[in-house]
Structures are given as structure tokens and as C-alpha cells.
Amino acid sequence: MPKQTLDQLIASGEKIAMLTCYDATFAKVCAEAGVDMLLVGDSLGMVLQGAENTLQVSMQDMIYHTKCVAAGAPNTLIIADMPYGSYEHDIKDAHYNAQSLIEAGADIVKIESGNVVEVTRYLAEHGIAVCAHLGFTPQSVQQLGGYKIQGKTDESARKIIQDAINMSVAGACLVLLEMVPAHLAQQITEIIKTPTIGIGAGVNCSGQVLVLQDLLGIYTGVASKSPSDYKAPRFAKNFLAGNHSIQQAITNYVQAVKNKTFPATEHSY
Ligand code: KIV
Numbered sequence: 001m002p003k004q005t006l007d008q009l010i011a012s013g014e015k016i017a018m019l020t021c022y023d024a025t026f027a028k029v030c031a032e033a034g035v036d037m038l039l040v041g042d043s044l045g046m047v048l049q050g051a052e053n054t055l056q057v058s059m060q061d062m063i064y065h066t067k068c069v070a071a072g073a074p075n076t077l078i079i080a081d082m083p084y085g086s087y088e089h090d091i092k093d094a095h096y097n098a099q100s101l102i103e104a105g106a107d108i109v110k111i112e113s114g115n116v117v118e119v120t121r122y123l124a125e126h127g128i129a130v131c132a133h134l135g136f137t138p139q140s141v142q143q144l145g146g147y148k149i150q151g152k153t154d155e156s157a158r159k160i161i162q163d164a165i166n167m168s169v170a171g172a173c174l175v176l177l178e179m180v181p182a183h184l185a186q187q188i189t190e191i192i193k194t195p196t197i198g199i200g201a202g203v204n205c206s207g208q209v210l211v212l213q214d215l216l217g218i219y220t221g222v223a224s225k226s227p228s229d230y231k232a233p234r235f236a237k238n239f240l241a242g243n244h245s246i247q248q249a250i251t252n253y254v255q256a257v258k259n260k261t262f263p264a265t266e267h268s269y
Helices: 006-011 024-032 059-072 091-104 117-125 152-168 184-190 246-258
Strands: 018-022 037-040 079-080 108-112 129-135 174-178 196-199 207-210
Touching: 018 108, 018 174, 018 246, 024 059, 024 246, 037 059, 059 079, 059 091, 091 108, 091 117, 108 117, 117 152, 129 152, 152 174, 152 184, 174 184, 184 196, 207 246
Parallel strands: 018 037, 018 207, 037 079, 079 108, 108 129, 129 174, 174 196, 196 207
Antiparallel strands: none
16 A cells, blocks of 8 residues: 555544654554654654653664664654754754755654754755644753643743744644644644644544653653653553563554543643
8 A cells, every 4th residue: 555645644633643763663663553753753762762762863873763663664754853952053054954864764753843944845845844832842851840730830831832833834744743732732732733632632632642651651761760750651551461472562552542531631731
């Protein structure tokens, strides 16, 4: 079956089920399980490289893992994260780096924060599909003072809404909302034309994403810390618990997203 386009996926009217993925074997399993889109996230910094955060992930890392995922799931839509430092400084560098990810097999590149409207516009005008990542943006974890829910005050909620409008108008094809109140994500989804993908953003986004290792319940925090010190984020759900196979767990996730039973209230803010 040829690769579905994002427009076809959206036109289907179904909720979009997305998962992070970093290698060919899991990419193939995810594709078989019916995952609509794979995100080669820079969360690989923590999940694969054992780092404290995403900040040391390089373009080379992202190109390598995007190639791996594209090899394993050639007919699944792939989003690749542009790593920290690869798009914020110079628009031409951003274009060059985005092109490298597309050449590696990505269909869409993802960039973080509402401060990159011009980069988004430039990339979109040059034929590169961009997903905007708003709310909690992991590349700004230091400035945000840790892993904290965003958009709780009226002022910060208004800022996220305005950022989403700006990124949508600049040509973003998706807006990913991380760790924002469910009612705010719903409001944004109703206001902008661009589909939204939520992680810790409630059930009313156009789709959902989870980190694969969270779905499997095997991520126990950064490598330097004891698993006993780790508390999984509220939005994570272990779909492997009570299931006989990884493929079944992923299939159940896809179905739960499609029938809106995930995320439940207990996974939302
Ligand atoms: O890098 C990543 O995995 C992400 C998700 C948390 C959305 O950006």
C-alpha cells in the first residue's frame, strides 16, 4: 500500500495515532499495529542515549535514527525532530538541516516554541512540512524550570493560543501540544485550522502521541537515577500491562486513541 498523505489521514476524520520510534524493528511493529505516524523524537536523548534531557542530541543522531525508522516503516508518515540548535539561529541553516531530515526519510520536521514563526513560514514556503511543538517544550526545560504543565494562568494560556494561531498561519501542518490543560488544548483545536496532536493535553486534540517506551512501561527515568526515584508522567499509560505482546499493546493504543478512550481524565490536566 502506498504511503498515505497527511491530507488523506486528516480527511479520514479519524483521530491520529502517533508514537515515537527510533529504530527499524519497532517501526515495523508499529506500522503493522496500525500507527498512523511515527515521531523520531529527540526524546531519544533520554530514552536511547541515557541523557538528562534532549539538549545534546545532534543532527547526526536525528539523521541516523530517521533513516532507521524510514527503513522499517517505508509506508508510514514520519515526523523527525529538529534538535536543539539546528533551527533557531539562522533560517538558511534551518532549511539545510530540515532538508537533511527529509532526505533521511522524514515527511515532516518538528520544531519547538512559538518563537520560530519565521522559520516555519520559510520552511513551509520552501516545501517543507512543519509540525509546531507548543506548551511544554523539552528543549527549553531549563528556562521552564523543569517538567511543568504550561498554560495554567490566563496570560500563559493566551500566549499559547496566540502561538498556535501564529504557527498555523505561518504554514505549520500540525501543532503538537504537550502538557497543557485539556480545556486549553480543546480551545486551540477548535480555533485553528491546523490539526493538533496532544501529549498530556486531553482527549479533544485531533490526535495523540506517546513515547513508545512509556507505552511499554519500560522507561524508568534518566540513566543516572535509580528507577525507584522515577515517577511516570500523568499522561503515560502502560499498554503492555495485561497484554501478551508488544504488537497487541500498540494495537490497543491505536484503538484507544481512535475510540477516544485514551487519554482518559486521569491522563489529562
Ligand atoms: O521528542 C519527543 O519524543 C517529543 C514527544 C514528547 C512529543 O517531542
